[in-house]
Amino acid sequence: xxxxxxxxxEGVKRVKLAFTDxxxxxxxxxxxxxxxxxxxxxxxxxxxxxxxxxxxxxxxDNARFTGWHTAFPDARYKVDxxxxxxxxxxGGTPCFLLDFIGEDGGSHAICPRSLLKxxxxxxxxxxxxxxxxxxxxxFVFNETPDSIREKNYQKLNSLTPGNFGYSVxxxxxxxxxxxxxxxxxxxxxxxxxxxxxxxxxxxWEAAISCTDALAMADSAALFKTFSKVFFQKRExxxxxxxxxxxxxxxxxxxxxxxxxxxxxxxxxxYEQTGPNKMSELMTQYLAGQQKYLKPFxxxxxxxxxxxxxxxxxxxxxxxxxxxxxxxxxxxRVIPGSExxxxxxxxxxxxxxxxxxxxxxxIASGLLGIEKGLSPTDPVEGNAYEIEDSLxxxxxxxxxxxxxxxDFEACPEAADCFGAEFVEHYACSRNWEVREYxxxxxxxxxxxYFELI
Numbered sequence: 332x333x334x335x336x337x338x339x340x341e342g343v344k345r346v347k348l349a350f351t352d353x354x355x356x357x358x359x360x361x362x363x364x365x366x367x368x369x370x371x372x373x374x375x376x377x378x379x380x381x382x383x384x385x386x387x388x389x390x391x392d393n394a395r396f397t398g399w400h401t402a403f404p405d406a407r408y409k410v411d412x413x414x415x416x417x418x419x420x421x422g423g424t425p426c427f428l429l430d431f432i433g434e435d436g437g438s439h440a441i442c443p444r445s446l447l448k449x450x451x452x453x454x455x456x457x458x459x460x461x462x463x464x465x466x467x468x469x470f471v472f473n474e475t476p477d478s479i480r481e482k483n484y485q486k487l488n489s490l491t492p493g494n495f496g497y498s499v500x501x502x503x504x505x506x507x508x509x510x511x512x513x514x515x516x517x518x519x520x521x522x523x524x525x526x527x528x529x530x531x532x533x534x535w536e537a538a539i540s541c542t543d544a545l546a547m548a549d550s551a552a553l554f555k556t557f558s559k560v561f562f563q564k565r566e567x568x569x570x571x572x573x574x575x576x577x578x579x580x581x582x583x584x585x586x587x588x589x590x591x592x593x594x595x596x597x598x599x600x601y602e603q604t605g606p607n608k609m610s611e612l613m614t615q616y617l618a619g620q621q622k623y624l625k626p627f628x629x630x631x632x633x634x635x636x637x638x639x640x641x642x643x644x645x646x647x648x649x650x651x652x653x654x655x656x657x658x659x660x661x662x663r664v665i666p667g668s669e670x671x672x673x674x675x676x677x678x679x680x681x682x683x684x685x686x687x688x689x690x691x692x693i694a695s696g697l698l699g700i701e702k703g704l705s706p707t708d709p710v711e712g713n714a715y716e717i718e719d720s721l722x723x724x725x726x727x728x729x730x731x732x733x734x735x736x737d738f739e740a741c742p743e744a745a746d747c748f749g750a751e752f753v754e755h756y757a758c759s760r761n762w763e764v765r766e767y768x769x770x771x772x773x774x775x776x777x778x779y780f781e782l783i
Contacts, residue, residue: 347426355684357556376405394758419518440751443686459590464541465551468582489533496530521550531579551685573640573680581640582681589673601672618706619699624651626741629734630691631679651725652714659714694747735760
């Protein structure tokens with residue numbers, strides 16, 4: 332029995348299709364079952380503006396890939412049949428993810444999911460499988476999309492008051508919501524291995540169960556979208572902004588990662604006799620991430636808001652340091668058994684596009700292996716205290732404009748991601764900077780309106 336016959340027998344009437352744009356926002360639509368059958372056979376297309384506009388649907392005015400000058404043709408796509416999910420609160424409606432394809436039928440230069448697949452092809456060619464696990468912090472509010480706008484995003488009511496990191500009181504009082512959410516994540520195909528309250532009013536942290544890299548990026552992107560769906564259907568609202576208020580710590584999107592041998596499935600980061608159980612290959616992978624963290628930063632910290640989180644002493648690293656189980660560093664080596672030895676990337680914020688965050692991390696690590704790089708000495712103690720003594724190459728940009736300049740100036744970026752992607756992504760981030768700079772914000776009004 333083929334898939335369409337199965338759906339017909341089940342009484343399925345429609346299918347949801349989804350993909351992420353450059354910012355990691357899911358776009359898509361419902362299609363009838365007959366339309367879905369034709370898409371499975373021959374693919375279809377979306378107007379290519381979906382890869383050429385920002386999160387407010389404003390078209391980039393500086394990109395060659397798409398714009399008024401191209402007349403907005405269709406960007407062709409195909410369905411990935413292996414990504415089926417059944418949406419539990421839509422009567423089990425099937426949902427599939429898409430891959431855009433190039434004019435020659437191959438990989439699409441701009442599509443974030445296609446980009447990650449190209450990076451993984453390189454890892455496969457080197458004999459590696461990549462295992463990842465994202466963990467996200469996010470605020471939950473007793474608000475709706477309408478109420479936050481009516482309040483101008485000020486004086487919002489958090490789900491719970493106070494800080495209470497790892498609070499058993501809070502998760503027990505809200506146990507019904509915690510249980511419902513974890514069950515929902517299982518039903519959606521991105522089970523959580525842990526969920527707890529973090530420091531701040533209404534802050535939760537979710538750790539998605541580890542899996543292979545592409546499946547994890549799919550899960551992470553869907554987790555962010557459907558977490559918002561879950562809470563909004565309950566008259567609540569979740570945000571994955573890197574920092575919504577300067578009164579509270581920022582929201583991270585940490586990434587745990589390891590490489591395994593494709594044939595033996597052995598964890599290649601683990602070496603019983605190595606320092607802190609680190610293999611030479613793990614050391615080189617770490618060194619690549621350290622070296623390219625600065626030039627690739629804009630792929631993991633992609634918004635203006637991302638850089639309000641990267642502030643000294645606020646649980647977010649500001650330099651490309653590493654250490655053994657050291658949470659003040661950008662890269663945290665977690666020693667353990669052959670099963671658990673891994674590297675944690677702690678710079679990424681919750682607002683990052685999971686496909687691009689994963690691609691940047693894996694590509695930089697593979698460069699470290701290819702080039703046989705060596706990292707600096709590990710940091711012991713507080714990494715913030717040694718920031719001023721570190722070379723410029725390890726100092727992370729404090730704003731998106733500078734981070735994009737670093738990205739464009741790095742020759743390895745085009746080698747890893749393709750020149751067309753680098754150009755388009757830089758255009759999209761520079762557009763974001765210009766959109767920010769042409770608006771008057773509350774800080775400017777409060778500071779200058781009366782007194783200047």
